[in-house]
Amino acid sequence: GAVVSQHPSRVICKSGTSVKIECRSLDFQATTMFWYRQFPKKSLMLMATSNEGSKATYEQGVEKDKFLINHASLTLSTLTVTSAHPEDSSFYICSARDQLRGAQETQYFGPGTRLLVL
């Protein structure tokens, strides 16, 4: 249980285009999902907290107009990188909490999406 998927796993795009990444909780409902960014050989940095049915909460320094988050259902959150530039190239990972099973404090992570902007 507590499986989180992400799609796509890899994406290459041209500078200036927008890219949408999906995060799904497959066997549980998640009112809250989290989006992280990870640079090579570095740790995860929380970008934003995605709340179902309301606006996302962004961490300091993260541009909300650049990284659009939509959490339209209890099993799906999307992150759209708008007008992507090479500096946006990174590994993006989402996570979710299963509030009905196990430890509510645990976040379950998706497999990540590697974005390369040319």
Next chain:
Amino acid sequence: SQQGEEDPQALSIQEGENATMNCSYKTSINNLQWYRQNSGRGLVHLILIRSNEREKHSGRLRVTLDTSKKSSSLLITASRAADTASYFCATDKGNYGQNFVFGPGTRLSVLP
């Protein structure tokens, strides 16, 4: 100051040996969790220890928490080549996993 700092940053051991990784943090926490990440993959939850707990076991894993020293350790016993991965501690200051701060991680290499 950074919450959740692991040391060592890299560790290389032989198969069968034990691996110990440490995590230090600076502010009070609700719980601390250890995760594992294989190269280019997502994170896998290993173990959660709450602030009122001192030690937890899960298979070959043993985690300790010393809130007076603001530190935690992850011990992997009888390591295997398949344990090769990066290990991160995440401190949770709030309730319900809302405020994770990850340390820089320890890259463990287990040589066959």
